[in-house]
Amino acid sequence: MAEAIRLTYEISPDDFTRAGEASSDVKKKLRSLGVSPDAIRKVAIAMYEGEINMVIHAEGGIITVDISPDKIVMILADKGPGIPDIEQAMQAGWSTAPNEIRSLGFGAGMGLPNMKKYTDEMTIDTVIGKGTTITMVVKI
Amino acid sequence: MKVQDLIDKQIFRVISEGDDTSRDITGVFCCDLLSIAMGKAPADSAWVTVMGNINTIAVATLADVSCVIMAEGVVLDEVARTKAAQQGVTVLATEEPVFDAALKIYQEIHG
Ligand SMILES: Nc1ncnc2c1ncn2[C@@H]1O[C@H](COP(=O)(O)OP(=O)(O)O)[C@@H](O)[C@H]1O
Ligand SMILES: [Mg+2]
Numbered sequence: 349m350a351e352a353i354r355l356t357y358e359i360s361p362d363d364f365t366r367a368g369e370a371s372s373d374v375k376k377k378l379r380s381l382g383v384s385p386d387a388i389r390k391v392a393i394a395m396y397e398g399e400i401n402m403v404i405h406a407e408g409g410i411i412t413v414d415i416s417p418d419k420i421v422m423i424l425a426d427k428g429p430g431i432p433d434i435e436q437a438m439q440a441g442w443s444t445a446p447n448e449i450r451s452l453g454f455g456a457g458m459g460l461p462n463m464k465k466y467t468d469e470m471t472i473d474t475v476i477g478k479g480t481t482i483t484m485v486v487k488i
Numbered sequence: 489m490k491v492q493d494l495i496d497k498q499i500f501r502v503i504s505e506g507d508d509t510s511r512d513i514t515g516v517f518c519c520d521l522l523s524i525a526m527g528k529a530p531a532d533s534a535w536v537t538v539m540g541n542i543n544t545i546a547v548a549t550l551a552d553v554s555c556v557i558m559a560e561g562v563v564l565d566e567v568a569r570t571k572a573a574q575q576g577v578t579v580l581a582t583e584e585p586v587f588d589a590a591l592k593i594y595q596e597i598h599g
Pocket of ligand 2: 397
């Protein structure tokens with residue numbers, strides 16, 4: 349794996365029922381590239397949470413995954429409502445998910461904390477009314 | 489204990505056999521909230537839940553658990569069942585409550 353590989357996924361608002369297909373696909377690709385199971389698990393967890401957030405909170409968006417020999421960079425960009433208070437959103441248990449989403453097992457308010465926990469770097473750029481871009485790095 | 493060993497005990501019904509029953513089961517994890525399961529379920533654990541939709545299968549795959557056990561007689565819906573077959577996830581089921589199901593697995597692991 350000398351060259352960097354770029355994967356791009358369009359996340360549609362109904363991805364909910366397709367349940368993390370982009371994350372599953374990345375997982376498969378990383379496995380075939382021989383990336384360690386530990387790093388794969390981190391990427392899979394962080395990306396799935398981000399993917400689901402784009403669907404629940406932002407009507408979908410674009411995910412770009414750059415795989416290089418020493419790290420995996422995930423960029424999740426949406427044109428959703430933005431996050432008014434990042435510090436509050438990052439708190440374990442904080443969620444604005446509606447009830448029908450909760451009844452599916454989501455909305456525990458653990459997504460952003462999980463993304464932080466399972467990545468080596470995470471930055472959130474958000475503009476109210478314009479959208480959110482989350483960049484996550486997992487070192488390998 | 490391997491997934492196959494747990495299947496062979498016939499404590500649980502087999503809903504989806506999965507494509508790697510030679511995997512180890514090294515622990516048990518119980519929770520229905522998907523993000524908590526995602527963040528806390530150890531890799532190679534048996535995950536006991538009553539949440540039977542397609543996202544359960546996605547979380548099982550991505551968090552890399554060895555198998556899923558549906559407790560309380562909860563059924564895996566049709567889409568989720570198809571997804572489990574596609575992704576090769578082992579799914580078992582029981583009428584028992586979550587705790588009792590988990591305890592049985594724990595006892596099998598720890599002899
Ligand atoms: N991409 C996003 N766009 C807008 N708001 C978001 C986005 N991601 C997260 N949020 C906000 O942050 C909160 C916490 O997110 P998270 O920790 O994933 O919990 P949950 O998804 O269970 O609500 C969400 O309830 C939502 O208000
Ligand atoms: Mg979330």
